[in-house]
Amino acid sequence: MSAKDYMNKKSTAERIAALMEEMTIEEKIGQLHQMGPSIVGGFNLSLEDMVGMMLDGRISKEEFDEMMANSHEDFYEDEIRAGRIGAYLGTFGAEKLNAAQKVAVEESRLGIPLLFGYDTIHGHRTIFPIPLGEACTWNPQLWQESARIAATEASATGVQWVFAPMVDIARDARWGRVSESAGEDTFLTSTYAKAKVKGFQGDSLKNKDSVLACPKHFVAYGGCEAGRDYNTVDISMQTLHEVYLPPFEAAVSAGAEVIMPAFNDVSGVPCTANSYLLRDVLREQFGFEGFTVSDANAVVELINHGVAADRKDAARVALSAGICMDMGTKCYQDYIAELIQEGSLTMQELDEAVERILQVKFDKGLFDEPFITDAQREKTDLLRPEFRAKAREIAAKSIVLLKNENQLLPLRKDAKIAVVGALADSRPDMIGAWAMSGRNEDCVTAIAGIRAAAPQVTYAPCCGTDGDFNREETDTAIAEAEIIVAVVGELADHSGEASSRADITLPGKQQAFVDYLLASGKPVVCVLMNGRPLAIPSIAEKVPAILDIWQLGIEGGNALADVLFGAVNPSGKLTTSFPAFTGQCPHYYNEPTTGRPGGSFKFTSRYLDAPLKSVFPFGHGLSYTTFAYSDLAAVVEKGQVKVSVTVTNTGSREGTETVQVYFRDVVASRIRPKKSLKGFRQITLAPGERRCVTITVPVAELGYYDNRMEYIVEPGTFRVMAGTSSEEYLETEICL
Ligand code: GLC
Numbered sequence: 001m002s003a004k005d006y007m008n009k010k011s012t013a014e015r016i017a018a019l020m021e022e023m024t025i026e027e028k029i030g031q032l033h034q035m036g037p038s039i040v041g042g043f044n045l046s047l048e049d050m051v052g053m054m055l056d057g058r059i060s061k062e063e064f065d066e067m068m069a070n071s072h073e074d075f076y077e078d079e080i081r082a083g084r085i086g087a088y089l090g091t092f093g094a095e096k097l098n099a100a101q102k103v104a105v106e107e108s109r110l111g112i113p114l115l116f117g118y119d120t121i122h123g124h125r126t127i128f129p130i131p132l133g134e135a136c137t138w139n140p141q142l143w144q145e146s147a148r149i150a151a152t153e154a155s156a157t158g159v160q161w162v163f164a165p166m167v168d169i170a171r172d173a174r175w176g177r178v179s180e181s182a183g184e185d186t187f188l189t190s191t192y193a194k195a196k197v198k199g200f201q202g203d204s205l206k207n208k209d210s211v212l213a214c215p216k217h218f219v220a221y222g223g224c225e226a227g228r229d230y231n232t233v234d235i236s237m238q239t240l241h242e243v244y245l246p247p248f249e250a251a252v253s254a255g256a257e258v259i260m261p262a263f264n265d266v267s268g269v270p271c272t273a274n275s276y277l278l279r280d281v282l283r284e285q286f287g288f289e290g291f292t293v294s295d296a297n298a299v300v301e302l303i304n305h306g307v308a309a310d311r312k313d314a315a316r317v318a319l320s321a322g323i324c325m326d327m328g329t330k331c332y333q334d335y336i337a338e339l340i341q342e343g344s345l346t347m348q349e350l351d352e353a354v355e356r357i358l359q360v361k362f363d364k365g366l367f368d369e370p371f372i373t374d375a376q377r378e379k380t381d382l383l384r385p386e387f388r389a390k391a392r393e394i395a396a397k398s399i400v401l402l403k404n405e406n407q408l409l410p411l412r413k414d415a416k417i418a419v420v421g422a423l424a425d426s427r428p429d430m431i432g433a434w435a436m437s438g439r440n441e442d443c444v445t446a447i448a449g450i451r452a453a454a455p456q457v458t459y460a461p462c463c464g465t466d467g468d469f470n471r472e473e474t475d476t477a478i479a480e481a482e483i484i485v486a487v488v489g490e491l492a493d494h495s496g497e498a499s500s501r502a503d504i505t506l507p508g509k510q511q512a513f514v515d516y517l518l519a520s521g522k523p524v525v526c527v528l529m530n531g532r533p534l535a536i537p538s539i540a541e542k543v544p545a546i547l548d549i550w551q552l553g554i555e556g557g558n559a560l561a562d563v564l565f566g567a568v569n570p571s572g573k574l575t576t577s578f579p580a581f582t583g584q585c586p587h588y589y590n591e592p593t594t595g596r597p598g599g600s601f602k603f604t605s606r607y608l609d610a611p612l613k614s615v616f617p618f619g620h621g622l623s624y625t626t627f628a629y630s631d632l633a634a635v636v637e638k639g640q641v642k643v644s645v646t647v648t649n650t651g652s653r654e655g656t657e658t659v660q661v662y663f664r665d666v667v668a669s670r671i672r673p674k675k676s677l678k679g680f681r682q683i684t685l686a687p688g689e690r691r692c693v694t695i696t697v698p699v700a701e702l703g704y705y706d707n708r709m710e711y712i713v714e715p716g717t718f719r720v721m722a723g724t725s726s727e728e729y730l731e732t733e734i735c736l
Helices: 003-008 012-022 025-031 047-055 061-069 077-081 094-107 131-137 140-156 176-180 186-201 237-244 246-253 275-285 311-321 331-341 347-363 385-398 427-431 446-453 471-479 510-519 537-542 556-564
Strands: 033-035 087-089 115-118 216-218 258-261 400-404 417-420 457-460 483-489 524-529 545-548 627-637 640-649 655-665 676-685 690-698 717-723 729-735
Touching: 003 012, 012 347, 025 033, 025 331, 025 347, 047 061, 077 094, 115 347, 131 140, 131 176, 131 186, 131 385, 140 186, 140 385, 186 237, 186 246, 186 676, 216 275, 237 246, 246 258, 246 275, 258 275, 275 311, 311 331, 311 347, 331 347, 385 556, 417 446, 417 471, 427 556, 446 457, 446 483, 446 556, 457 471, 471 510, 483 510, 510 524, 510 537, 524 556, 545 556, 627 717, 627 729, 640 655, 640 676, 640 717, 655 690, 676 690
Parallel strands: 033 087, 087 115, 216 258, 417 457, 417 483, 483 524, 524 545
Antiparallel strands: 400 545, 627 640, 640 690, 655 676, 655 717, 717 729
16 A cells, blocks of 8 residues: 555545545644745744744844845755645746655655745736736726736746735725725626636636636735724624625635635734634635635734734634634644644644645646646746737726826827936836736836837936935926926835835825926826825826826836827726825725715815815726717616616727716615626727617625625615716616
């Protein structure tokens, strides 16, 4: 009898059962352990130790980076041979991953293959726009295509599992991770979640160019109090189930087999210790059959949360709550055997986690084909010309034309254009946060793209995101110009993880810089490079033309030029609302009604010093053509609401419009949002062309959780809105 006889069984279920029979408790625990291979050369510190040293201040971030930079990738082969490691994160490369896999498959007793996970968030080598930018395409087909390309590239480098899509709902622009999200709306993010899971996982998980998706961060991470990353989240059960959970249910229904719980608590129970979320909701209600992986270091952080006394207790709490795999700490490896031995954990709790992980490894086909068989792919499947072309297309469609007074845009190519702003020449800030496997040298900057498209372009940095701007340099730069293109905004490091801002205005003196440019009397175009909605009321008011390009990835400069000069007619629409002031955060379109809806009368829900409306609302985005809406009708039949509206291209060039449909439950037993997105459709119309668009919404989607947490769809009047944004629409009513 060989320990590997389990592979002779016919079905996967029989193989898993036989394997479980064969496994020692140490081998079982090994499957629950995921680590990063970058171990500091010489110090022999684990990633957990190093992160812990940084978090408690024993080393600075700079020292941490220095240590990581001096680390070598040690896969701890003896640990693999002993069956004590089940997965890795934070590394890729066909040759070295195959080498580690060879040790696992050929030199360990049971030959269980390793699982390699990586943060392929918005592309792997072909870097696409940050998710908040790509979401503005409102195009599920493109969301899926970019994930498919990312999967092709990541899998070519040995990555079998990506820690994406991030499907947190982000209503507070102070939170840095809004940049990684699809924005503030549940319906749009749920649609995004499905598209991304399908894109990453392809037609079959067993395909060599497919990777496991890993929707994260489960759940309500974006609800962190004060927009401060990792902070507490205190929300009602209704808000949890109506706003934050649906994108994960959508992802599970699309076939996601790994879920990453969030660092935060939900109403006092950390997600990493939350059996209600991990068992009742995820496993029972959503029918999730895959495995959960903690976020990095999150198991040991249960001590900081104050729900575990020490690392051993943290291991007990996390595993019993439903965390299958421990990312980045050794709590499971160090204590689960002891906890079972003393009766604090049961073998059944361990077995459930192990079986789920083995099931996913079988589903991925790793037992049949654990290696990257075609190492050539790493040379042929990355950064292919067609991938770059797709990146350019998606980047251009991610751009949102926020304002275009007197049709200042598109620019003439023969105009004398002065491009100013340090961000215009920055590759890392165009690529964006979480582009870990991307390469700055692949990136086309804003100025490079503009220069490639037009002959009379000058460039001077003039103003960065800190310190004052250079007046002399600015005067020289704009002296001969007919038009000024000011690229302003945020660094990539101003958003992303651990990058919340208490002030979401333009960093540094950029606002003063723009005012100085406006004072020249020359027409100014503002190009925003940002990872979040910004509080820019003055720019919104005074600058005649504003493009929001987010952080567009490697083809950002070319995409910007395509839109700036009109080769592409912008079609992006915001998926987050822009407040006038930071003090309005959290600020989102589908806020609940109140007893005193804000208005001009003093004693209503309003600010003394800020407008109620968004400076730029959810769903907003202009075009170089114009669209008119007419003939809105809504009928209820066979459990559906059929909403139809006619859209006409009333301008002089072809354009793409995203028709949005919103509902409002006018009278209900719980207060309801002023409006909620329930459907959208993208259409392209030639000049003068008109089309009737019909969007069907199941009546069942118009319900909500009552105060006993029963999901109900109440009869009564619903307002139906269809239009070009959450602020501009036609309205009618239906009665259920
Ligand atoms: C990080 C992030 C998570 C990421 C993981 C692995 O802390 O919260 O989004 O996937 O660790 O890098």
